[in-house]
Amino acid sequence: MSGTLENTRAADATADAVQVVVGRNGRPKIAVFDSGFGGLTVLRSIVALVPNASYLYFGDSARLPYGNKSRETVARYTVEAAQFLEKCGAEILVIGCNTASSLALYDVKSAVEIPVVGVIEPGADHAAELSRHREAIVIATENTVASHAYQRALARRGFATYEKACPLLVPLVEEGWTDHPVTEQIARIYVIEALRSAPPNTDVMVLGCTHYPLLRGLLRRVVPQRIEFVDPADSTAQVVASMVSGSTPQQTQGRRLSGTPEQGCPDGEPAFRFFTTDSVEKFMRMVPIFLGRAVERVERVELEGKA
């Protein structure tokens, strides 16, 4: 199925994905790619639904941010990482990065043999399921807002969308201040500004940055109750779960990740390998913030086109 390049960019990753079932012959091997740490929230959401799997996570931190790079550069970087993950035995590849999902999805589909799922189309599908009024706010980084990736995906589903850049939220999450009063004040300022410019009947808010699910509790306190959240990480996890044979949703929070592949991993438990192109130390410091648990081992990888 992959290798088939869709005719239009409006083509839907989800439609592609659900026809594929992996893991029939044992534990599926699921890879998540991101330019940095944010994709770890996507990994977390998938693990919650598909615990009995082997996971590969690739954070291309040495070359982040992708958001200020050209389409060609983002595609080249993402394809390199995708091919690396395919060589590591990945059976499904999730592009857990908004910029790469928006700019590189079709290049990656052409470059690898395994199914590829981005985060934007599942998020937009979920928004369309939840919304009665087809009016939405998207909160995201400055670069994701400038790309208008969610706005376009939602427009194809009949939405009027207001996009609000919230540049302070990523560094606040990476500082670990996910439930800090300062973060709540800043989120409140952003939300008030967004509501002032948003369509009047807005009833969904898309968390258009992979860091934001960690602020969901805090955001619930500052966003009016009439507005439901769409977390594309969760939406993407649903798509992946539908592709995996015999998966049953269940919680796997609070356990310590092994950080090494299958060896000795009990059935029903996830196994993990983490790769980064940058500092292993920073990665190990970030993982607990994003996954809610520590990791024992992170492998450093050098890719060709070093930034």
Next chain:
Amino acid sequence: MSGTLENTRAADATADAVQVVVGRNGRPKIAVFDSGFGGLTVLRSIVALVPNASYLYFGDSARLPYGNKSRETVARYTVEAAQFLEKCGAEILVIGCNTASSLALYDVKSAVEIPVVGVIEPGADHAAELSRHREAIVIATENTVASHAYQRALARRGFATYEKACPLLVPLVEEGWTDHPVTEQIARIYVIEALRSAPPNTDVMVLGCTHYPLLRGLLRRVVPQRIEFVDPADSTAQVVASMVSGSTPQQTQGRRLSGTPEQGCPDGEPAFRFFTTDSVEKFMRMVPIFLGRAVERVERVELEGKA
């Protein structure tokens, strides 16, 4: 003088620099390089001391941040920009970027014919002038702290130094919240943490990130009065002024920058050209935050080794 590679990295950019006098035959042409916008505070400090000059500013925003890249990559990027500025007629080059000053100063000196001044050594010299106890705090970005560039420069002057990473301050400045109550709360948290770990007789705080001079007023409210600030942008400006024939300190705030070179620029007024490798719009939005005045024109440049 440039082209002479010093024997040790401890060699002092300042000692080099003061032997050179430019601008004897008219307005000097002074270039400031940075990986992004922060170097604009260095430009501002130099303009305040040397108003009767032509300025070139180069912000390599498409390839920032430099802080997570290898020494070789940072040197290659900085040399490219330095050679570009030399071709534009620069007579002095200021590396207004902590990472590039730390990693690329000697490569740049070998690669261009004009004198080159970094920000770290002038900042450390200034700290040594101010401090009685030779105990310092450096506040900086995570990457500058990890490089220990200021710690090493200060150690050569007999200092015990505590370095505190303050990752939220750059995005707060770029959001324009330079005098916002939220920024003050965050700065207070960082300062309290730093004071807890700093040497007991600390009497100087180095503003080790080019964004921080914009928070100087706010920081003065949260840092104990016994601690004096060292702003390497100001220290570097003093070094540049000493290299320029007939310069007299004077304020030039509040005027509108021409954004075009000499043509029609009255004597005694600075003229400017701004170059960026990334979005011209973002650059034009950032300039007023950093320089305190608007700019009419920013030129986009493509360099070879695109990130």
